[in-house]
Amino acid sequence: MAEVATKRPRWIGKSMPRVEDLRFLRGKGRYIDDLKLPNMAHAAILRSPYAHARIVRIDTSAAERLPGVYKVVTGKDVAERMNPLPTFAVGPIYQHLLAVDKVRYAGEAVAAVVAENRYIAEDACDLIEVEYEPLPPVVDPFEAMEPGAPLVHEALGSNIAYSRTFTFGDVEGDFANADHVVSARLRWPRSSAMPMETNGAIGDYDEGTGTLTIYANSMNFTYFQWLIATSLKIPASKLKVVPINAGGSFGSKFFMHKVPTMAGFLSMVAGRPVKYVEDRIDHILNNDHCGSDRYYDVSLAFDNDGTLRSLKIDCVDDYGAYLQFGTGTHGNALAQVVGPYRIQSVQYKLTAVLTNKNQQGAYRGFGSEVNNWVLERMVDLAARKLGMDRAEIRRKNFIRPEQFPYKIPTGNIYDSGNYEGVLDKALKLVDYEYWVGERERARQEGRYLGIGIVTAQERSVFSSTEFWFWFDQPSFPVTSSPESATITIDPTGKFVVTLHSLAFWGNSPETVVTQVVAEEFDVDPSDIVVTYADSQHALPGTGPGGSRFTVMVTGALVGASARLKEKIKKIAAHELEVSPDDLEFSEGKVRVKGSPDRALTLDQIALKAYMFRLDLPEDIESGLEASYTYDHPYTTLPSADRKDLGVFYPFVGHACHIAVVEVDPETGQFTYHKYAAVHDCGTVVNPMTLHGHITGGAVQGLGTALFEEYVYDESGQMLTASFMDYLVPTAMDVPRFDIDHQETPSPYTPYGIKGGGEGGRMMSPGAITAALEDALEPFGVRITELPITPSKIVGWIQQARGGQA
Amino acid sequence: MAEKHAITVTVNGRLYRAEVEPRRTLADFLREDLNLVGTHLGCEHGVCGNCTVLVDGKSTRSCLMFAVQADGREVLTVEGLAPNGDLHPLQRAFWEHHALQCGFCTPAMLLTAYEYLTTRPDAGTDEEIREAISGVLCRCTGYQNIVTAIRAAAKQMAPSP
Amino acid sequence: MKPVAFDYYRPTSVEEVHALLASHGGGGKILAGGQSLVPLLNMRLARPAAIIDINRVAALEYLHANGDGLVLGALTRQQSLLENRAVAERYPLLVEAVRYIGHRQIRNWGTVGGSLAHADPAAELPVTMVALDAEITASSARGARAIPAREFFLDTLTTALEPDELLASVRLPALSPGTGWSFLEVSRRHGDFALVAVAALVTRDEAGVCTDARLVLGGVGPVPQVVEVRDLLIGQQPTPDAIAAAADVAGAVIEPASDVHATAEYRRHVARVLARRALTTAVERAGGRR
Numbered sequence A: 001m002a003e004v005a006t007k008r009p010r011w012i013g014k015s016m017p018r019v020e021d022l023r024f025l026r027g028k029g030r031y032i033d034d035l036k037l038p039n040m041a042h043a044a045i046l047r048s049p050y051a052h053a054r055i056v057r058i059d060t061s062a063a064e065r066l067p068g069v070y071k072v073v074t075g076k077d078v079a080e081r082m083n084p085l086p087t088f089a090v091g092p093i094y095q096h097l098l099a100v101d102k103v104r105y106a107g108e109a110v111a112a113v114v115a116e117n118r119y120i121a122e123d124a125c126d127l128i129e130v131e132y133e134p135l136p137p138v139v140d141p142f143e144a145m146e147p148g149a150p151l152v153h154e155a156l157g158s159n160i161a162y163s164r165t166f167t168f169g170d171v172e173g174d175f176a177n178a179d180h181v182v183s184a185r186l187r188w189p190r191s192s193a194m195p196m197e198t199n200g201a202i203g204d205y206d207e208g209t210g211t212l213t214i215y216a217n218s219m220n221f222t223y224f225q226w227l228i229a230t231s232l233k234i235p236a237s238k239l240k241v242v243p244i245n246a247g248g249s250f251g252s253k254f255f256m257h258k259v260p261t262m263a264g265f266l267s268m269v270a271g272r273p274v275k276y277v278e279d280r281i282d283h284i285l286n287n288d289h290c291g292s293d294r295y296y297d298v299s300l301a302f303d304n305d306g307t308l309r310s311l312k313i314d315c316v317d318d319y320g321a322y323l324q325f326g327t328g329t330h331g332n333a334l335a336q337v338v339g340p341y342r343i344q345s346v347q348y349k350l351t352a353v354l355t356n357k358n359q360q361g362a363y364r365g366f367g368s369e370v371n372n373w374v375l376e377r378m379v380d381l382a383a384r385k386l387g388m389d390r391a392e393i394r395r396k397n398f399i400r401p402e403q404f405p406y407k408i409p410t411g412n413i414y415d416s417g418n419y420e421g422v423l424d425k426a427l428k429l430v431d432y433e434y435w436v437g438e439r440e441r442a443r444q445e446g447r448y449l450g451i452g453i454v455t456a457q458e459r460s461v462f463s464s465t466e467f468w469f470w471f472d473q474p475s476f477p478v479t480s481s482p483e484s485a486t487i488t489i490d491p492t493g494k495f496v497v498t499l500h501s502l503a504f505w506g507n508s509p510e511t512v513v514t515q516v517v518a519e520e521f522d523v524d525p526s527d528i529v530v531t532y533a534d535s536q537h538a539l540p541g542t543g544p545g546g547s548r549f550t551v552m553v554t555g556a557l558v559g560a561s562a563r564l565k566e567k568i569k570k571i572a573a574h575e576l577e578v579s580p581d582d583l584e585f586s587e588g589k590v591r592v593k594g595s596p597d598r599a600l601t602l603d604q605i606a607l608k609a610y611m612f613r614l615d616l617p618e619d620i621e622s623g624l625e626a627s628y629t630y631d632h633p634y635t636t637l638p639s640a641d642r643k644d645l646g647v648f649y650p651f652v653g654h655a656c657h658i659a660v661v662e663v664d665p666e667t668g669q670f671t672y673h674k675y676a677a678v679h680d681c682g683t684v685v686n687p688m689t690l691h692g693h694i695t696g697g698a699v700q701g702l703g704t705a706l707f708e709e710y711v712y713d714e715s716g717q718m719l720t721a722s723f724m725d726y727l728v729p730t731a732m733d734v735p736r737f738d739i740d741h742q743e744t745p746s747p748y749t750p751y752g753i754k755g756g757g758e759g760g761r762m763m764s765p766g767a768i769t770a771a772l773e774d775a776l777e778p779f780g781v782r783i784t785e786l787p788i789t790p791s792k793i794v795g796w797i798q799q800a801r802g803g804q805a
Numbered sequence B: 001m002a003e004k005h006a007i008t009v010t011v012n013g014r015l016y017r018a019e020v021e022p023r024r025t026l027a028d029f030l031r032e033d034l035n036l037v038g039t040h041l042g043c044e045h046g047v048c049g050n051c052t053v054l055v056d057g058k059s060t061r062s063c064l065m066f067a068v069q070a071d072g073r074e075v076l077t078v079e080g081l082a083p084n085g086d087l088h089p090l091q092r093a094f095w096e097h098h099a100l101q102c103g104f105c106t107p108a109m110l111l112t113a114y115e116y117l118t119t120r121p122d123a124g125t126d127e128e129i130r131e132a133i134s135g136v137l138c139r140c141t142g143y144q145n146i147v148t149a150i151r152a153a154a155k156q157m158a159p160s161p
Numbered sequence C: 001m002k003p004v005a006f007d008y009y010r011p012t013s014v015e016e017v018h019a020l021l022a023s024h025g026g027g028g029k030i031l032a033g034g035q036s037l038v039p040l041l042n043m044r045l046a047r048p049a050a051i052i053d054i055n056r057v058a059a060l061e062y063l064h065a066n067g068d069g070l071v072l073g074a075l076t077r078q079q080s081l082l083e084n085r086a087v088a089e090r091y092p093l094l095v096e097a098v099r100y101i102g103h104r105q106i107r108n109w110g111t112v113g114g115s116l117a118h119a120d121p122a123a124e125l126p127v128t129m130v131a132l133d134a135e136i137t138a139s140s141a142r143g144a145r146a147i148p149a150r151e152f153f154l155d156t157l158t159t160a161l162e163p164d165e166l167l168a169s170v171r172l173p174a175l176s177p178g179t180g181w182s183f184l185e186v187s188r189r190h191g192d193f194a195l196v197a198v199a200a201l202v203t204r205d206e207a208g209v210c211t212d213a214r215l216v217l218g219g220v221g222p223v224p225q226v227v228e229v230r231d232l233l234i235g236q237q238p239t240p241d242a243i244a245a246a247a248d249v250a251g252a253v254i255e256p257a258s259d260v261h262a263t264a265e266y267r268r269h270v271a272r273v274l275a276r277r278a279l280t281t282a283v284e285r286a287g288g289r290r
Ligand SMILES: Cc1cc2nc3c(=O)[nH]c(=O)nc-3n(C[C@H](O)[C@H](O)[C@H](O)COP(=O)(O)OP(=O)(O)OC[C@H]3O[C@@H](n4cnc5c(N)ncnc54)[C@H](O)[C@@H]3O)c2cc1C
Pocket: B045, B046, B047, C029, C030, C031, C032, C033, C034, C035, C036, C037, C038, C039, C074, C075, C100, C101, C102, C103, C106, C109, C110, C111, C112, C113, C114, C115, C116, C117, C118, C120, C122, C123, C124, C125, C161, C165, C166, C167, C168, C191, C192, C193, C194
């Protein structure tokens, strides 16, 4: 491993205003929809009105005749010219860019029009005649599992795409020996990341060279670029994906393939650049990544003294019509399935079901935020059963600081932590004792005040084994998930840093890079420029998902810095006639330790490196540039029997969120008294931006918990397919957050950083659920489903009162 | 196709003449015809507010107004907030207080805050600021830093005593 | 998400509007604030052949005192109701209601006439206008006629306006001295249309005896729902029991529907709760004790 700075950091840990911001503040963000290529056309998509139907006939002739229309394509063209879209699914579950023969959900793409502008493209869509033969839809996942249910994919012979039970440790023994067992059915409904900017791409096919360039606001184009090339039946070497700033992703643009593939294909068939940007309805109905859609039966075994022993989880996940990401979202859950607790054994049954809905994918938390909510619900149930304080039952079961690195029953390692420290900070920040007293006072006055506590994990930096340990014979047991960086010092001594898989999506890639490089070389941040390589020039990279970015890119930067520093020192040592070991980097110079006036500035060295070959030591080549590919620092293989899944998510942050609310039981509305959050994600690179992730993530979690839901009716129609009904919270709907940190560095990463990007969304659904349940405790209400709406709250109270209002 | 209409619109202090189809939204006119792409489209049905511009000084969803309707009116977009490459105090405060992440809602937030501070120069209470920006959805920040930034900008903009 | 093509007209006088409406025989749509119409156009849920933009008809944008009452031109912007002294002094109910409409950007352009003509069952202005016993003037090339707000709303998104008619103005009669008011609503998200909205007006004499009471609900049926509560309140001190009884009537007479945001039972329950609260506040603000 490369050398890590030992002196007190100057730039790391600083709340530096972001270097990205100036362009966005001025409206010069250059998002995908802002880009225009000469001769560019615009695409619109015709979508299926049916959830399940056979396509009998499509007549595009009227659309083709409309002036301004360049091209109309259907599933027939796609079937002839393309391969199916990439998928992690095993078995015959094929997804095409445009539906071939049958549609499997309302909103699936059926035809595409390329026209002079979007208005005309949509006019043309209106003119396409499609004759459908409606098939019975299957919308409910439990009905989908019944024999005789309509099949989403006939070739599969069943709607159950995957089912398996994993057992880690002596689950039956632990359950048999425990004093108590609590069980619950829990429901986490489908929601979606819903960034303010939709997915978009511009395809630009160069007929001269046969090279297709796709500009896209996609996150991990390097990792998956070759899969898109495969769909398009072109050599990967002739597909160049250019990353474009994204107006938010939160997972939704992670493995975004439908939109770039569409723009690329349309450009190839239309013979000109084609822009396709989803409108909001396109996005809601057809995006690549909706969130998890799960039904749980869970049991928790524990003892009289509050010791948690064992956990049984039986989860049915409604994946929709396709299985793009396979069941990776459960790998995520398994990485931290026992939370911060010393639970000794776990049984995990997963049944992945196909229904006539859009597919699932990644949404901030990638499925482990769901497990956090489930586990914290169960711990609260146990506490209530024992009459124990909900903070104390957690404290009692925490993995202790001296137990790290700690191996959980599934085989994953937690690197470091001090959970009690976080809990104590949070209790203090919220003034727990005070609110416990207030709650009692309120109850005596007939008011309904509640406190919710969540202590949960944020695993970070995924490794790719989580995508395939599901199978004994995986089709593609990938083990790499690297990240790369290139640092160039130009002849004038300024830095250009190139990232290789990462685009900007609202995270702070350029600020992180600037802080790390400024730290490594002790140079001024204003001397550093950050750029993004396109896929043809990119070194290996995986992309910002699973809170990878900061850790992985820092690793790559530290590695590249070490290589570059070595070269600089050699040049300087030659010039100053000292040994390289006697040199140090300080304030833009390389100087001799102990005699600071014997120094060369970086621009002097750079100019030499580029222009004065004969002044350089012999074994040094011209120029100043170094690259480094940082592989995942801690991945191990799963065992053959899958009783140990290996290490695949080892840098584990932790947080405690405490919400205090007051419910109006008559209307089901509530107000926040307080919301406190304390996070520990190792060494903090930039406290200000981390705060941003925590607040933003927490608000997204509150959206999931209280407002947002993909509601499908029994015919498979989406009832919340616009922003009128899919309720993204406004500034008036969310609380003010009090935030604090604790820093428990990781022993395995550069600077001890852990990922913190998924932020508050890992915890806030649990905290708000618990707070509302606590407020309703006088009624004995148990909250087992999201979203928690005023209508449901009043319904639960009425139910608890025996049906009377 | 419907007849095109000749319009004259002042945008960020500059006069533009154009011929537009009646159905062309003000947002598309700004973005596509004038290349002022700082005005962003998040929903095109009036809910997200990310397309907010000021029309005759009033905050306006530019996806819900047709370009023909802006004929003879004055439009201010984010590009016109601080014309000489400077930063408006609101822009500076947004930067210093990390009031943006992806930046997509930022132009709309800035213009909404700009209108608000003209009617409420002391920025009022947090609740009032939140109410004022409630018509613009932000998916990244959780709003807290935006509230802080607007308050800080109000201080900066207050005439010195 | 782009509208279909349409012809565009921008009249500057009421007469021109009348003529355009008449000549398009139902194919012409008035464009006022556009805050309800344009979303429908963008989604292609509305496909009118012609748009008649009334935003430059200066004669429709006014707010006149009329004795102790007020007359609002159809083009009166919703935001201006929050900034007008006469409105604040004479119809605080209207101010309380308009605050619930969307957001500033919506109210800056959204008009009084547009909201009434659109007739969304969960909108605040229809409920308020019915409660205030407003009278709507519809005009056309054929002449003008007055329609009481109570008779104006026929069904969801359907009014008594004929296809060639313009909603020209709304006349608000003076409220009796000593009238208390309250507008309350519940929505899932700030600024959204109401799940349930309630407008209450209660008049009391010097002795505190109730002399008039009006209760109107929104969001609980296809049109604003007038709940007859006078028998339960008039002629007595409006006690909590009397108010509760009146609120129970509200819960009993409505026929709300379920949707993705709330069940019918919830709406019925909350209608009763809000009715009680609104009546209680209106009573407190009313004559006798002021
Ligand atoms: C995000 C959002 C939130 C909103 N929230 C609310 C809310 O909480 N409560 C609420 O009440 N409203 C809400 N609205 C709607 C808003 O109040 C509209 O302004 C109002 O419903 C319609 O008024 P308008 O002037 O915009 O009419 P337009 O949209 O221009 O027209 C609406 C309809 O009325 C017709 N029309 C308009 N004026 C006349 C006239 N003078 N004569 C005859 N016909 C006419 C039009 O032809 C059209 O059919 C919201 C809108 C949005 C986009």
